[in-house]
Amino acid sequence: MPATRNRALQVGIYLFLLIWLLFTLFPIYWIFVTSIKSAMAVQGPRPTFIPWVDFTPNLDAFKSIFGSGGGYGVSGLGNLTLLMRNSFVAAFTSALIAVVLGAMAAYALTRFRYRRWKNRDIAFWIVSQRMFPPVALVVPFYILFNRFDMLDRLSSLIIVYTAGSLPLVVWLLRDYFADLPIEIEEAAMVDGASRFGAFFRIALPLSLPGLVVAFLFAFVFAWNEFLLALTLTLDRAKTLPLQLAGNVSVQGTRYWDIAAQGLIVMAPPLLIALLLGRYLVRGLTLGAVK
Amino acid sequence: MTSSPAYTPAAGRASHHRRDWSEQNAKYVFLMPAILYLLVLGVFPLIFSAYLVFSSWQAGSGITFVGLDNIKRILVDDRFWSAVSRTLIYVALAAGLELLFGLLIALSLQAATRGKALLRLTLALPILLPPIAISFAWKMLFDFNRGPVNYFLDVMGLPPVLWLAGQTSALLSLIVVDIWQWTPFVALATLAALESLSTEIYEAAVVDGAGVWAVLRDITLPLLAPYLVAIVLLRAIDAFKVFDTVYVLTGGGPGTATELLSFYAYAAGFRTFNMGFTATVAWAIVILMSIIFYFYLRAFRRIEEM
Numbered sequence: 001m002p003a004t005r006n007r008a009l010q011v012g013i014y015l016f017l018l019i020w021l022l023f024t025l026f027p028i029y030w031i032f033v034t035s036i037k038s039a040m041a042v043q044g045p046r047p048t049f050i051p052w053v054d055f056t057p058n059l060d061a062f063k064s065i066f067g068s069g070g071g072y073g074v075s076g077l078g079n080l081t082l083l084m085r086n087s088f089v090a091a092f093t094s095a096l097i098a099v100v101l102g103a104m105a106a107y108a109l110t111r112f113r114y115r116r117w118k119n120r121d122i123a124f125w126i127v128s129q130r131m132f133p134p135v136a137l138v139v140p141f142y143i144l145f146n147r148f149d150m151l152d153r154l155s156s157l158i159i160v161y162t163a164g165s166l167p168l169v170v171w172l173l174r175d176y177f178a179d180l181p182i183e184i185e186e187a188a189m190v191d192g193a194s195r196f197g198a199f200f201r202i203a204l205p206l207s208l209p210g211l212v213v214a215f216l217f218a219f220v221f222a223w224n225e226f227l228l229a230l231t232l233t234l235d236r237a238k239t240l241p242l243q244l245a246g247n248v249s250v251q252g253t254r255y256w257d258i259a260a261q262g263l264i265v266m267a268p269p270l271l272i273a274l275l276l277g278r279y280l281v282r283g284l285t286l287g288a289v290k
Numbered sequence: 291m292t293s294s295p296a297y298t299p300a301a302g303r304a305s306h307h308r309r310d311w312s313e314q315n316a317k318y319v320f321l322m323p324a325i326l327y328l329l330v331l332g333v334f335p336l337i338f339s340a341y342l343v344f345s346s347w348q349a350g351s352g353i354t355f356v357g358l359d360n361i362k363r364i365l366v367d368d369r370f371w372s373a374v375s376r377t378l379i380y381v382a383l384a385a386g387l388e389l390l391f392g393l394l395i396a397l398s399l400q401a402a403t404r405g406k407a408l409l410r411l412t413l414a415l416p417i418l419l420p421p422i423a424i425s426f427a428w429k430m431l432f433d434f435n436r437g438p439v440n441y442f443l444d445v446m447g448l449p450p451v452l453w454l455a456g457q458t459s460a461l462l463s464l465i466v467v468d469i470w471q472w473t474p475f476v477a478l479a480t481l482a483a484l485e486s487l488s489t490e491i492y493e494a495a496v497v498d499g500a501g502v503w504a505v506l507r508d509i510t511l512p513l514l515a516p517y518l519v520a521i522v523l524l525r526a527i528d529a530f531k532v533f534d535t536v537y538v539l540t541g542g543g544p545g546t547a548t549e550l551l552s553f554y555a556y557a558a559g560f561r562t563f564n565m566g567f568t569a570t571v572a573w574a575i576v577i578l579m580s581i582i583f584y585f586y587l588r589a590f591r592r593i594e595e596m
Contacts, residue, residue: 009502013398017409020395020473024413027427027470030438034430047438105324112317126324129332131579133531135552136572139565140335143347163331166324195316224420226534227552231560241422241534248538255430262423269418274411281410284417285479 031266034259035061042255061260080243084264087223087240090154094161095218099211101162102169107199109170110177111185123174129167138231145232154237160228165218172217172283176210177203213279220269240265342569349563360570369546370571373554374578380461380550381529384468389522391469392476397506399477400484414478416471425538428467429454432539460540460548467535472528476521483517484510519590523583530579551575 033051034042041048041055048054066080105126109119141160142151150156184206185198193201204211226241233242244265247258273280343360345353364370395413399406416424431439432453440450453463487510495505533552536542542549542557549557555575559568 006502009401010403013401016394017398017402020391021409021412023470024416024474027424027431028415028419030431031423031427042436044436047436047441049438101324101327104320108317108320112320114317114321122321122325126328129328131527132332132336133552133572133575133579135531135533135555135568136339136576137332137335138556139342139559139569139572140338142560143342143353143565144335144338146349160331163327166328170324195313199320220418224418224422226420226422226537227556230537231556241420244422244426245534245538247426248541255433255436258426259430262426265420266423269420270415273415273418277411278407280414280418281478281482284414284475285482 028266028270031259031262034255035263037061037256037259039254039256061256065257065260065264080264083238083240083243086154086237087265090157090161090237090239091219091222094158094165094222095215097158097162098165098169098218099173099215102166102214103173103204103207103211104199106170106173106177107203109174111182123170126167126170129163134164134227138227141228142231151232152234152237156232157222157229157237157239160232161222161225164225164228165221168221169214169218172214173207173210176207176214180206209279213276213283216272216276217283220272223268339569339572342566343573345566347565356566360566363567364570364574369549369554370574372546373549373551374574376461376547376549377530377551378582380465380468380532381526384465384472384529385522385525387465387469388473388476388525389518391473392480392521393518395473395477396480396484397510399481410478410481413474415474417475419471421471421534422538424471425467425535428463428470428535429539432463454540455544457544457547460544464532464535464539464548464550467539468529468532472525476525479521479524480514480518483514483521487513519587523586526583526586527579530575551578 033049036051036057036059037048037055038058038060044055051057109123113119114122137160141156145151145153145156180203185202188198188202189195224241225239226245229237229239229242230245233239240261244258244261247254247261276283342353344355344357346356346359347353399409402409431437434440434450434452434455437453439453443450451459454460491509491513492505495509500508531552532550533556536548536550536553540548542553551571552575555568555571558571559565
C-alpha cells in the first residue's frame, strides 16, 4: 500500500502509529521520570507522572548510587565505577576483536571462491551459530572456565562475547563488502599491491561506515548481555546488568534507585541507537530480508 | 550472496606464480581465524555439553559418567513438560501478535506521507535496549499498588490486575514485554520487504481500479508471505531463548507459572548445582526447536506449492 491520499485512511494510520509510539516511549519515559523522583513521589497514594507538576524532581537517586557510602543490600553501589568500567571494557574489547575477525572473514567470503565448502554454506554455518539458545552454552562454559580457573574474569567474558557477536558482524560486513566496487582493488593489485595491501589500504578504509555500524551492534550486544555474566562472573568481573538484576531480591520498592541504575545501563544503547539513525534500521533488518 | 572469482593478475608471468601462491594463502588466512574461533567457542562447547547430558558434575569431584540418568529424569519430569507447553504458548502468542501488529505498523508506515524516517527510528528504539533494564521499567509499570497500568485501569473504572503475580496474567505480562520490544523488528523487516517489492504491480492494479483492500489481499500479502515466514521464524527462534525478562519480572513465579524453558534449565542446574541436568534440558530445547521449525518450514513449502 503506497502513500495514500484517502483522508480517512491517513487519519486512521497516524492515529494507530501515534498509539504505538506512546506505547513504545512510555516505559522509557517511566524509567527516566522515576529516577528523578523522591521516595515520597514514588510511594504516594497515586503514581506521579510529570516533574514540577506532579512532584518536585531531585537527583538524590543518582547521588546515592554514585556515592561511596550509601550501600544497602545487594545494590550497595559504592563500586559503580568498577561496574561501568567492566561493562565498557568487556563490550568494547569483544566488539573490537569481533570486527577484526569478522571483517577478514566477510572479505574472504565476498572476494574468494571456496570449492569444497561453498561460500554460501560457510556463511550459513556462521549465522546458524546464533540459533542455539545461550543456556545450552552456559554449562560447558562454566565448567571449562572453572577448570582453567577463569571464572569471574573479564577476559572470559570478552572471549564468549566475541563468539556471540561474531556471526552478526560477519553477516553485516559481508553485505557491505559485496556492495564495494571490486575494480579499485583489482586496479591496485595490477599495480603490484598484494591481497593484504588491497584489504588494508582499500577495502577497509572504504568500508569504514560499515565497520563502525558492526562495531556498535557488537558493543550493544555485549553491553546488554546478562545470562553469561550471571553464570560466569561473581564480583570482580561483574557487569552493570548483573548489578541491576541484583535489585530483584531487594525488599521494598526503592524504584527511584533502581530507575537511576536502569537509566545508566540504558543510556549507551539509547545513544548508539540515535547515533546509528538509518543504519540502525538497515542493520536490524538485514538478516531478515536478504 | 555475491562471490567474485579469485583475482588472476594480468601482470608478467614471472610474478604470476608468486601472486597465485599468496592469493591461495590469503584465501585461508582471511577466513580461518573466524572459523577456528567459532569452532572452539561455539561447536566445541556444544559437543562438550552433549557429553554432559550423560554425566553429572560437581564442583569438587568433577565429571562422573551417569549413563541415561539425566534423560530418564527429564522424561518423567512434570516441571520440564509444563515448561515445554508454557514455552510453546509463549512463542506462539508472542510471535503471532508481533506478526499482526508488525504487519499493521509496516503497512501504515508505507502508506504514511510524513515523518516516516523519524517514526521508523523512534519505533526501533526498544530493540537495542538492555532486557534487564526494560524489565525493571515494566516491573514498575505493572506494580500492583503504585504502577501506572493499574492506575489507568482504575481511572477507567476497571478493577486492578495482579499483573506479575497472577497465574495467567504473569505469562501474559511477559508476552506484553516481548511484544513491546520485538514488534518493531517485525515491523521494520516487513517494511524493508515491502519496499523491495516492485511498485509497477501496484500502479497496474490502481490503473485497473482495484481498491486498497483488494490490492492488500490479492497483491501485497501474497508477495509478502515468504518474507513474513522468515521474519516470524527469526522471532520464534529468539522467543524460545527468553530468559532475562523472566528472571527480573517473575523469577518463574508465581509458583512455576512463568517457568519458561531457558529459565527452567538455568534454575535446574545453577540453583541445585546439577550441571548435567541443565545440559540435558538445554539439548532438549535445541531438539524441540529443530523439530518445530522443520515442520513449520515444511508446512509453508506445502502451502506455496499449492
